[in-house]
Amino acid sequence: MALLDNGSDTRALTQQRFERMTLVGSDDLPQVDTSGLPDGPDWPPFLQTVALLRFRHWFHPHLHRTYGDIYTVKLLPKGRPLVFFTRPEHAKEIFAGDPDVFHAGKGNAILGPVMGEHSLLLQDGDEHKRARKLLMPAFNGHALRTYQEMVTAIARDEVTHWPGGRTIRSHDRMNVLTLEVILRVVFGVTDERRLAALRPRVSATVNVHPAVLLVWGVPALHRVGPWRRALVNQIELDELMYAEIRERRTAPDLAERTDVLSRLIREGQDTGDVLSDIELRDQLVTLLLAGHETTATALAWALYELGRDPELMGRTQAAAGDAEGDAWLDAVLKESLRLHPVIPMVVRTLMKPQRIAGIDVPRGATVGPSILIAHSREDNYDDPQRFDPERFLGHNPPANTWIPFGGGVRRCIGAGFAMMEGVAVLREVFRAVDVATVGTDEPRVRNITSVPRYGARIRVSHR
Known part of the structure; x- marks a missing residue:
């Protein structure tokens, strides 16, 4: 196991990671013959x-309108x-595919410079199996129950500071809240x-x-403008995180601590297969990026x-005050994730040729469901543009029609945490305030996620 001592050069580690992790993420794959693939736009790859x-x-x-249920886009590089x-x-078919053939890590390579090569989202094969095995105990049912009390306390404190009678950007406030959850609970x-x-x-x-995400795998850009600022920020964040990891390893109360980092440090000690400092850093940043803004955005849209609907709000307030009301709050969160997907797609890169939906797809091609389309198909959901939590009350939607956390063996490890957190936050919000939406909103892209363009503005009244 490679541990970092206090004299380690974090700056050098971060710079090496940025230089090593590139957008390509698939240099070992051959050039792909696209002649037999489904139709798609003929624009240059850069524009696509x-x-x-x-x-x-x-x-x-x-x-989807132009090419039907299956279509091909051609992307950088090459x-x-x-x-x-x-x-x-x-x-x-895709979620059930052999994980040794359907690789997810290469499809997430754009995040490599920040997440690092040990990130659960970037690993495949045996490395992914090992990392997931070590991380799973920190997200099982027992662990989630220990986190819930702290999440509830953070949410309650946040809502008490919302100004009554004034318009606030709920997305900003939810980002503050979920960031506190990540820093304190994770x-x-x-x-x-x-x-x-x-x-x-x-x-x-x-x-x-x-724009930074798109080309930050180019080392020459690390010296200029927003790319340099991104690198400097990562160096400073890494220094703080490595210091926290080093100190936590020797904390006298490590065995009693219930936060995710402490659990990950303890995991594998009995067998000697433990996560190194660098692995811990990569997994923590992965949990940060995957679990912070995604949950905040789902809550803001909720x-x-x-x-916008006093009847639905009244029902939600009643559920928040009812010990048996979590099923409705869970349905509200799920409907928010359906109607306003935070992530647009799930992707896998093929290590061998595969036949999918009757189509022969060559090695090196990337395949995946469109979450945006799956959640908005009329044959999946009646009146799909309507916000209706009843869709999820007391039953699950048809398989593979609701996929905000992906599916198969690569389903998001933090899905249970996100749902627990979201329900706890909704409960505290609607126990304390009335909410009235201000204006309209629409999604816009921020990094790899979609967020409310105008911040999902609301006016609150404390009860």
């Missing part, structure tokens, strides 16, 4: 990449194909001085511009939608 990253809410529906499948039976940081140092650096990591 920009459209997919920046204008997804127009691009996905346009492709016009490598991404084949989208939009029917639930297609998603089932990282296990409680010292206010350390929290104050971490908050702006974590926020800068989450708020990176898509407040926005409930604030």
Whole structure:
């Protein structure tokens, strides 16, 4: 196991990671023959990449209307194909595919410079199996129950500080709340001085511009403009995180601590297979990026939608005050994730040729369901543009029609945490306030996620 001592050069580690982790993520794959693949736009790969990253809410529906249920886009680098499948039976085939053939890590390579090569989202094969095995105990049912009390306390404190009678951007407030949850419940940081140092650096990591994401695998750019600022921010964040990891390993109360970092440090000690400092750093950043803004966005959209419908809000307030009301709050959160997907797609890169939905797809191509289309198909959901939590009350939707956390063996490890957190937050919000939506809103792209363009504005009245 490679531990870092106090003299380690964190700056060098971060710079090496940025130079090593590139957008390509698939140099070992051959050039792909696209001649037999489904139709798609004939634009240059650069334009298709920009459209997919920046204008997804127009691009996905346009492709579906134009080319049908299966279509191909060609992306940087070198016009490598991404084949989208939009029917639930297609998603089932992909999620059930052999994980040694259907690799997820290469499809997430754009996040490599920040997440690091040990990230659960970037690993495949035996490395992924080992990391998931070590992380799973920190997200099982027993662990989630120990986190819930702290999440509830953080949410209750946040809502008491909302100004009554004034318009607020609920997305901003939910970002503040879920960041506290990540720092306190996941990282296990409680010292206010350390929290104050971490908050702006974590926020800068989450708020990176898509243009930076697109080409930050080019080392020459690390010396200029927003790419240099992204690198400097990562160096500063890494220094704080490595210091926290080193100190936590020797904490006298490590065995009693219940935060995720402490659990991950203890995991594997009996067998000697433990996570190194670098592995811990990569997994913590992965949990940060995957679990911070995604949950905040789902909650903000939920407040926005409930604030537009007094009847639904009244029902939610009644559920928040009822010991048996969690089923409705869970349904509200699920409907928010359906109607306003935070992540647009799930992707896998093929290590061998595969036949999917009757189509022969060559090795090296990337395939995946479009979450945006799956959640908005009329044959999956009646009146799909309507916010209706009843869809999820007392039953699950048909298989592979609701896929915000992906599916199969690569389903998001933090899905249970996100749902627990979301229900706890909704409960505290609607026990305390009335919500009225201000204006209208629409999604826009921020880094790899979709967020409310105008912040999901609401006006609250304390009860």
